[in-house]
Amino acid sequence: xxxxxxxSGPARESATRESRAPSGGQRLYIASAILSLVGLVDALxxxxxxxxxxxxxxxxxxxxxxxxxxxxxxxxxxxxAAFGAAxxxxxxxxxTLALYRYHVARTLLFYLVAAMTLASLFLIYVQAFVIGKxxxxxxxxxxxxxCLMAIAxxxxxxxxx
Amino acid sequence: xRRYLPFAIIGAVLALAVASVLVFTRSxxxxxxxxxSTPPPATSTSENSSPTTNQTASGASPYAPxxxxxxxxxxxxxxxxxxxxxxxxxxxxxxxPPCRALFSELKKxxxxxxxxxxxxxxxxxxxxxxxHALVAAHAAEAAGLQNxxxxxxxxxxxxxxxxxxxxxxxxxxxxxxRELGLDVERFVRDLDNNDADVRIAADRQRAQALGVxxxxxxxxxxxxxxxEAMTPEMMRKAIDFxxxxxxx
Numbered sequence: 001x002x003x004x005x006x007x008s009g010p011a012r013e014s015a016t017r018e019s020r021a022p023s024g025g026q027r028l029y030i031a032s033a034i035l036s037l038v039g040l041v042d043a044l045x046x047x048x049x050x051x052x053x054x055x056x057x058x059x060x061x062x063x064x065x066x067x068x069x070x071x072x073x074x075x076x077x078x079x080x081a082a083f084g085a086a087x088x089x090x091x092x093x094x095x096t097l098a099l100y101r102y103h104v105a106r107t108l109l110f111y112l113v114a115a116m117t118l119a120s121l122f123l124i125y126v127q128a129f130v131i132g133k134x135x136x137x138x139x140x141x142x143x144x145x146x147c148l149m150a151i152a153x154x155x156x157x158x159x160x161x
Numbered sequence: 162x163r164r165y166l167p168f169a170i171i172g173a174v175l176a177l178a179v180a181s182v183l184v185f186t187r188s189x190x191x192x193x194x195x196x197x198s199t200p201p202p203a204t205s206t207s208e209n210s211s212p213t214t215n216q217t218a219s220g221a222s223p224y225a226p227x228x229x230x231x232x233x234x235x236x237x238x239x240x241x242x243x244x245x246x247x248x249x250x251x252x253x254x255x256x257x258p259p260c261r262a263l264f265s266e267l268k269k270x271x272x273x274x275x276x277x278x279x280x281x282x283x284x285x286x287x288x289x290x291x292x293h294a295l296v297a298a299h300a301a302e303a304a305g306l307q308n309x310x311x312x313x314x315x316x317x318x319x320x321x322x323x324x325x326x327x328x329x330x331x332x333x334x335x336x337x338x339r340e341l342g343l344d345v346e347r348f349v350r351d352l353d354n355n356d357a358d359v360r361i362a363a364d365r366q367r368a369q370a371l372g373v374x375x376x377x378x379x380x381x382x383x384x385x386x387x388x389e390a391m392t393p394e395m396m397r398k399a400i401d402f403x404x405x406x407x408x409x
Contacts, residue, residue: 037174044178048185049389056389065375065388066259089178093171100167 025158028151032095032109035151039088039144046081046137050074056137063133072126080123084141087116091148106155113145113152120145233283233367234360238301238310241271241279247400250281250380252368255298255317256291256325260377264318266393274400282314283364285376293330296352298361300334303351307343316341 046068049056058064067073073080090112097105120142127134249267253260271278284301286294297317304313316337317324324333331352338348351357368378371385379386379396382403390399 040174040178044181048182051182051186068389069259069391085178089175092174096167096170100164102167 025155026099028155028158029095029099032113032148032151032155033092033099035144035147036088036091036095039141039148040085040092042137042140042144043081043084043088047079047085050079050081056135058136060136061134061139063127063131064135064137066133067127067131067135067138070126070131072123072131087112088144091116110152110156113148116145117149231363231367231370234363237281237283238305238314239279239281240311242276243279245277245279247274247278247403248281248382249278249400250283250383252283252285252364252371252373252376252378254284254286254291254294254376255301255314256294256321257287257376258321261318261321263377263379263391264315266396268315269393270396270400273397277404278400283367284361285365285368285373285378286361287376291325293324293327295361296331296334297324299352299354299357300337300348302357302360303348303354304338304341304343306351306354307347309341309343312341313337 046056050068050073056064056068075083091109094105094109094112098109123138124142127138249270251263251267253263267280271280284298286298288295301310301313301317304310313334317334320333320337324330327333334352335345335349339345371378371380373385375388377391378388379391381396381399384399384403386396386399390396
């Protein structure tokens with residue numbers, strides 16, 4: 001991950017628009033970081049279950065077994081959930097850095113969340129039309145990603161103002 | 162100090178994530194047999210106390226007492242050596258795609274383990290979802306009456322995609338019967354045989370007694386594999402676990 005120096009020092013932050021408002025923008029990065037932790041826990045849970053071969057109990061939907069044992073559940077022999085965990089950890093890292101005014105992290109965060117949204121849309125399509133079953137943990141992950149996308153868009157809105 | 166704070170937070174989360182994966186995977190590996198959702202037969206005596214001798218001919222690996230009240234269709238459809246140390250009991254539906262995937266893997270496993278393993282197939286057609294599952298089970302039973310149960314069983318899974326959505330599945334099964342060299346007239350008569358319904362109902366009753374919730378469900382020497390453990394490597398691991406003398 002690219003760790004960059006803050007683009008403005010603490011002494012000068014008070015002169016910026018962002019620091020004047022304890023802003024919506026900063027709150028959004030905090031929300032992103034917290035949401036990404038939810039996604040990270042969800043993805044780690046599925047990764048551990050996959051690696052240990054333990055069953056995943058579905059309590060809301062009725063298709064965890066079919067979805068999580070389908071060919072779409074692994075990529076190159078690795079559980080897809082592990083890639084999700086890596087993505088959520090990266091989102092957490094970027095949101096944290098963005099909160100501390102690493103501007104490059106803000107841009108990266110937006111594009112990463114956009115990519116994750118596309119991936120989530122594809123996986124929802126797979127569940128709906130290819131497998132025909134729903135996995136609640138996958139839906140939770142998708143919901144987290146969509147919320148992150150909404151927050152990222154809101155962040156752009158705040159910055160544009 | 163503040164400039165290092167975000168990196169400290171990120172590092173802490175990373176360390177926590179890695180540690181949780183290591184701890185949980187290691188603890189699962191330390192508890193051998195974690196791929197099973199049912200306890201070992203020796204401890205699963207809450208439901209029944211007497212073994213069901215008619216479910217298995219294997220003296221080395223007797224079935225769990227679980228499900229003793231519902232032995233399933235008798236005699237069961239068994240493929241493999243009578244004295245095999247491993248008995249796989251599958252509850253399947255001929256129209257369910259995961260069952261077809263399991264069928265392909267089980268064929269490989271059967272050839273790998275050869276006379277150390279035998280397979281029992283039990284019907285659990287999910288008729289609410291699979292419109293041809295029941296007639297497919299009937300077709301297998303009808304072929305079984307002419308001693309070609311497993312040939313039809315294999316054919317049904319191998320060609321599942323050909324008939325699963327077809328309108329004339331029954332005619333397709335009759336065609337299979339002809340190709341397998343069966344007496345077609347008798348096969349057609351037996352397709353509507355009530356005895357098949359009785360056998361299917363008995364298997365279904367056993368499935369319910371064992372707590373089977375869906376298909377495919379696989380038992381290895383009476384212990385149910387967790388759904389997530391039905392991957393090629395985990396199935397082999399479960400079989401190897403059962404073959405280990407320490408676990409018999």
